[in-house]
Amino acid sequence: MNQFTNLPEGHPVRVYLEENQLIRGLMASINSIDIDKNPDEFKEKFKRLCLVEKHFARKENQLFPYLEQYGWTSPSQNMWAFHDDIRAIVKQARNLVESDEKESLMMVLQNLFRNLEHIMQVEEGRLLPRALEMLQVDDWKEMRDGDEEIGWMFDEAPTAYPAHVKDEYIHPSQDTKKRKLPFSLDGRIDLEQGHMLPEQINWLLKFMPVDITYVDENDVVIFYNRGEDRVFPRSAGIIGREVKFCHPPKSVDQVLMILREFKAGRRDEAEFWITFKGKFIHIRYFAIRDDEGNYKGVIEVSQDVTHIRELEGQQRLLDWE
Template sequence: LMAEGTPLQEVQRLCDVHSALFHGLTRAEKIANAEAAVRRSLAAGSPQAAPVMSRKEMAARLEDIEGHPLQTFTRENQALDQLMDTFRETRRASVLSEIRDLAVHYAKKGDLLYPLLKVNYGISGPSDVMWTVDDEIRDELAKLDKVPVQDRGTDWEIRVDAILQRAKEMIYKEQNILYPIAAQHFTEQDWQQIYQDSRQYPAIFGLPRLMWEAGESFTRPDAPVLSQGVIRISGGSLSLPELTAMLDTIPMELTFVDGHDINRYFNDGPDMKAFKRPLAALGREVYSCHPPKIEPMVRHIIQEFKNGTRDEVAVWVEKAGRPMYVRYMAVRSKTGDYLGTLEAVQDMTFAKEHFQHAQ
């Protein structure tokens, strides 16, 4: 419809109507049924005939793999569907609050599935249509759940039933449209990256996290660390000017001391620094930058970082009448090896003023 010029808003408005009217009758479902019939016919006439797998079958196969992201999405939908049935039967307020965890499910779709389909595979329908509906369902549920129990009258009941029906329709759309499309196009590496990124989201609906072995062993392909003026690291890539400007924009005074206790880096923000850091101090031992009475404490902290007995020390100090929050943090590799110490100094005057005004 969108390819033929139908306005996006109209497609969004008709999205729920479509799925409600045509369960089992969509073009994709008819094709899947027809393909299944063809395969049965081929199998009957020629046992050696290679099967042609529909995208719904591709999705079903992935849903059967323990811990696979598509299995997790499907299990969440099944649990959500059961919760909605329970609420319709009991009308318990606590169940409605549990249902609101669908916001996490929708966030994962929005972060991990929609953009990948749109950007990497040129399939914009799900992101353009479903994403808006996701937000509407999430926001309406939040509003209804916040209404005090004593104020939940007939109008509230009607609105709740309507939004839960929309959530049920979204389950249908995911299982019959979104997931099959993703199964058809995503590579194994795509799914492995989705599995890794999914760890940032909390488990919902009381479901345990299941491990997918292929996802556990996944690591992004190595790229040159320095290539054509770009620094490539695990979180992305930046040019040297971009990286420098980004570090200088962070509203903190940053100092990095390497694993041999040598000052290696100071950022250079636009404001006057509370703790002066002359560039001449770079390449020197960090202890030479502290007065004798402070040096033993600095040595003790860094030694604890090296020993692994401590990861952070935080102190509040006042400098020229301004509150400063100073944090010393052990910098470690992914395997836990000590690489150095990061000092971050933040002027907290803005927070003090905010809370004073709030009072």
């Protein structure tokens, strides 16, 4: 790994390699443990090994997007699928640990170790060397910021990169760093996490499978999304209307109580569920506050969860015909 020898501390690639060392150490340690004699030690080491999910998540959400910007999409298309295969083995091992099926567990663990070793060899032999060739210094600096949010397998965060940068989390609303984007910002609205055209925001809200109504800090309705299958009908006439006039008399007292509690800062959420026209409806109210905690209104979110309540088991594949 000569191409890795001069990497500064905290560099994302160096951190990946250090995690690989940790993974190999954990696998060797787990192999040497007598589960019957030292069950607690085994569970502690296995739990730490399961943190490989953070290693995978950083690659998928941090490293792969940068590689895509330079035209290398293979990791996103292929290595991600291999991550999911390992996740399935980890889940299988977890279930066996909980059920105390030691004989089957040891077989699954050996399969897990083989797969982890294989993917680490691919990382060290191809992925990370090529990433070092393709990405620029500023790319790695930006990547470190996002890595902080996902986390690492270590008990403590690695050394800051670059070393002179204070290692602290920056909230997205305070992050002013310019990043290379594959689209123009002309005409887009700058959101806390992204940039969207007004029509994209409208489509997002229109096709969202929930009813949303926004009441501002003056108790005036300023927005509702117009979906095709709203739970409760709305019309343009409610825009600019006081919210207390938008509810039937039998429920308006509860609405006013919610507003009082939200404004006073004593509550941030209210929840109801009812049967309406043969459907099971989940209704929630959320207080909206700015970064200083000042009350800025409330959103009402309603959803028909009849189908969701009926779901059982798992469905991981499309059932399209």
